[in-house]
Amino acid sequence: MSKALQGLLDLLDLEQIEENIFRGQSQSAVVPRVFGGQVAAQALVAAGRTVSADRLAHSLHAYFLRPGDPGAPIVYTVERMNDGRSFTARRVVAVQHGQPIFALSASFQRHEDGLEHQAPMPSAPDPATLPTSQDRLRGYDHIAPEVVEKFIEAREAIDLRYVEEPPYGKFGEPREPHSQVWFRTNGKLEGPIDDPLLHVVLATYVSDMTLLDSVLLAHGRGGWAVGDVVGASLDHAMWFHRPFRADEWLLYDQESPSASGGRGLGQARIYTQDGQLAISVIQEGVVRVPREH
Template sequence: MSQALQDLLDLLDLEQIEENIFRGQSRFAVVPRVFGGQVAAQALVAAGRTVPADRPAHSLHAYFLRPGDAGAPIVYTVDRIRDGRSFTTRRVVAVQHGKPIFHLSASFQRHEEGLEHQEPMPSAPDPDTLPTSEERLRDYGHLDPDVVERFLEARAAVDLRYVDEPPYGRFGEPREPHSQVWFRTNGKLADDPLLHVVLATYVSDMTLLDSVLLAHGRGGWAVGDVVGASLDHAMWFHRPFRADAWLLYDQQSPSAHGGRGLGQARIYTQDGRLAVSVIQEGLVRVPREEPARPS
């Protein structure tokens, strides 16, 4: 296991300070606030700690209410909404400085046999043939070196490989609002199913709005031509998967309007099983004074 992955697992391993109350630490991300994927993952950990191990998570729905302060801990309060024969429901509120910054509802279900179908996995190149994040980022001479280092540090726990150029790699020309990314953790994980769901939740907030930017030839915060933030986030966990094995994150954007952009995605295992569906809406604002684009 890489040290970066161990540091991430330590970050997600919450301290229980009272029944149904947990505390998590924070750290700076690539922007000067807490990374939304961290808060979502920690909230899911808090919810999962109050649920029997034989009931894996099958969905979550969340709202990002305020920017998180990376210099302060986050307190997660779990409300045990329902414990039924098949389903368990939890509500989690994340609080900093006396104010809620994040709200999550999560549902867990005991295993059942039932109807079975899925949409086929789209075509994508083998992840081992694609450049790593470091190889791509080191090649982008138009990016500020400090931005590159922040990107690499923030994503060091995950091997994340774009199938095509990311928005900040080739911006200035609109492209199809579709992006594909392969990802897996940089090291093996324990067999706990909740851990793999939590890690996928963490990664799911990294690239989902890329497709919105592609449609308009925008590079995002990395080049300063868009101001953005996650607004809400939903995930459905269809089938078991491992976050330490290659997963294809196939993302697209059907709409952008009113300063908001919508991203929707499916996550597939390398052998073609549909594991997760994801939808997120984010704030996507164009600054009044735009930076010059590369010629």
């Protein structure tokens, strides 16, 4: 296991301070606020810690309310909404400096057999043939070196590989609002830590990294890295359909059907390498063009 991955796992291992209250730390991010994927993943950990192990997360719905302070701990309060025969529901509020910064509702289900169908996996090149995001970033002369290093540090625990050039790598001309990335953890998850909730939590963490890229592609924008767009996540929803492992390759197939009113919508499907549809994701975010642009 890489040192960076161990650091991420430590970040997600919350301290329990009361029966339904947990505390998490933060890490430096590319922008001067808590990374949205971090707070979503930590909130899901808090919810999962109050649910019996035979019930797996099948959906989450979340709102980002305020920018988080990366220099302060985050307190997660869990409300036990329902414990039914098949489903369990939890609501989590993340608080910093006395104010809520994030709210999440999550549902967990005992395993059942039922009807089965799925959308087919789109074509994509083998991830082994693609450059790592670190290699891509170090090849961009138009991005300030300090920004490149922040990106690399923030994503060091994840092996993330774009199929095509990311928005900040090739911008200025609109492209199809569609993006694909392969991702997996930078190391295997083995032993006592290898549990289904952790894999779901790690996918939640990664899901906030690139989902709005397709919005930027539609307008030829490069995003925060090149300073032509200001953005932030507003809300985020995920549905977990089938078992998967976060330490094995997952294809994140993303598109944007709409942008308007200073907001952009991204929707995506995440597939295992053998073609199983594992997760569906939808996110809306603020996407604003600075006045000088």
